[in-house]
Amino acid sequence: MSGPAAGTAHAATTTDVVCLGESMVTFLPSQPGRLADVPSFGRGIGGAESNVACALAAAGHRAAWVGRVGADGFGDHLVETIAGYGVDTSAVRRDPDRPTGIYFRTATDRGTGAHEVAYYRAGSAASAMSPANVPYEELFAGRILHLSGITAALSADCLALLRELTAPRPGRPLVSFDVNHRPRLWRDGDAGVLLELARRCDLVFVGEDEAEEAWGIVGAEAIRAALPEPSVVVVKRGSAGATVFASGPRPGPRSSNAGGADSAAGGAEAGEGAAQAVGRDTVTVVPALHVDVVAAVGAGDAFAAGFLSATLRDLPVRDRVRHGHLMAAAVLTVPGDLTAPPARDHADRLVALDDGAWGRLRLGPGWTAADRAHEEVRTP
Numbered sequence: 001m002s003g004p005a006a007g008t009a010h011a012a013t014t015t016d017v018v019c020l021g022e023s024m025v026t027f028l029p030s031q032p033g034r035l036a037d038v039p040s041f042g043r044g045i046g047g048a049e050s051n052v053a054c055a056l057a058a059a060g061h062r063a064a065w066v067g068r069v070g071a072d073g074f075g076d077h078l079v080e081t082i083a084g085y086g087v088d089t090s091a092v093r094r095d096p097d098r099p100t101g102i103y104f105r106t107a108t109d110r111g112t113g114a115h116e117v118a119y120y121r122a123g124s125a126a127s128a129m130s131p132a133n134v135p136y137e138e139l140f141a142g143r144i145l146h147l148s149g150i151t152a153a154l155s156a157d158c159l160a161l162l163r164e165l166t167a168p169r170p171g172r173p174l175v176s177f178d179v180n181h182r183p184r185l186w187r188d189g190d191a192g193v194l195l196e197l198a199r200r201c202d203l204v205f206v207g208e209d210e211a212e213e214a215w216g217i218v219g220a221e222a223i224r225a226a227l228p229e230p231s232v233v234v235v236k237r238g239s240a241g242a243t244v245f246a247s248g249p250r251p252g253p254r255s256s257n258a259g260g261a262d263s264a265a266g267g268a269e270a271g272e273g274a275a276q277a278v279g280r281d282t283v284t285v286v287p288a289l290h291v292d293v294v295a296a297v298g299a300g301d302a303f304a305a306g307f308l309s310a311t312l313r314d315l316p317v318r319d320r321v322r323h324g325h326l327m328a329a330a331v332l333t334v335p336g337d338l339t340a341p342p343a344r345d346h347a348d349r350l351v352a353l354d355d356g357a358w359g360r361l362r363l364g365p366g367w368t369a370a371d372r373a374h375e376e377v378r379t380p
Helices: 046-057 073-084 156-166 193-198 207-216 220-226 299-310 317-332 344-351 355-360
Strands: 015-020 024-029 041-046 063-066 068-070 093-095 102-105 117-120 142-148 174-178 203-205 232-234 244-247 274-276 281-286
Touching: 015 046, 015 299, 041 102, 046 063, 046 142, 046 244, 068 073, 073 220, 093 244, 117 344, 142 156, 142 299, 156 174, 174 299, 193 207, 203 207, 203 299, 207 232, 220 232, 220 244, 232 299, 281 299, 281 317, 281 355, 299 317, 317 344
Parallel strands: 015 063, 015 142, 024 102, 068 093, 142 174, 174 203, 203 232
Antiparallel strands: 024 041, 102 117, 232 244, 244 281, 274 281
């Protein structure tokens, strides 16, 4: 099979979000320090797209993960663990000839010079994904198809697959793309291809820092100028929060029996996060939260999951970003890449706080278990 035919999506959509990408078994250090000095590691799972699927499923959405793993024990562990979050893994393929990828990392922040990651993913089962061997009907069965730039870096076949999946065609779901620039994966390639892929998508997540590193583009406005096609561009600005550029009503996720968004762009609201008209766009700026960070890993995937969850619920742009911040805060206050998100009613109460209360919010370990929103509001 060389590629999907137009209109191959199921007539009745039963999945909210389908995520495609590589997931790996990750080994987390038992204590801080260099990899050379850490005496033991605990086993977990890691993968940008599967992380998003797990977070969405844990938040009550119908999520599926499509990937390729080895016919080995690590592949068994990945599929069983991801399915344990409530994710549909029925379209995952097993490769009898290639192994499941694994990696080791230190406990330090990925953005610091002390952070170490040792990947063992070259020639992995996931790197063999191609337009000829993925299940297109399952990929196009959801209201949203979520992809990541990591997949494009795995192999020429994986890049060809992403080009196929992001190509315009009638009836495709809303395509969400997290740039997820990983410099180590692009040492022998051109990360500029990530810009090409992003321009073919409907919703794009990109960090200011990675846009500068990958493309030499500085500032949120310049990023939007380089990405004019997507109806929504979410520029993540670290501790400064996020800026969202949304251009007029465009088709959002396909409707389902559970209801859904009518527009990828969403609505505007007053106060902090109010949308301001800038040319053809409305621009919404939402401050980040104060978080007592335990481990700075997995936050970007959690943010995307929170934003997509709120998009599926057709919430205003400001609320989508706030839900993204809250999902990220849940992960930042635990050691691993995944954790249970806050209960929906709890998150909704926090999202509804006025600007002053949102600005005073400080979240630390265990905050997702709080029963009432006001318990979380304290001056940093």
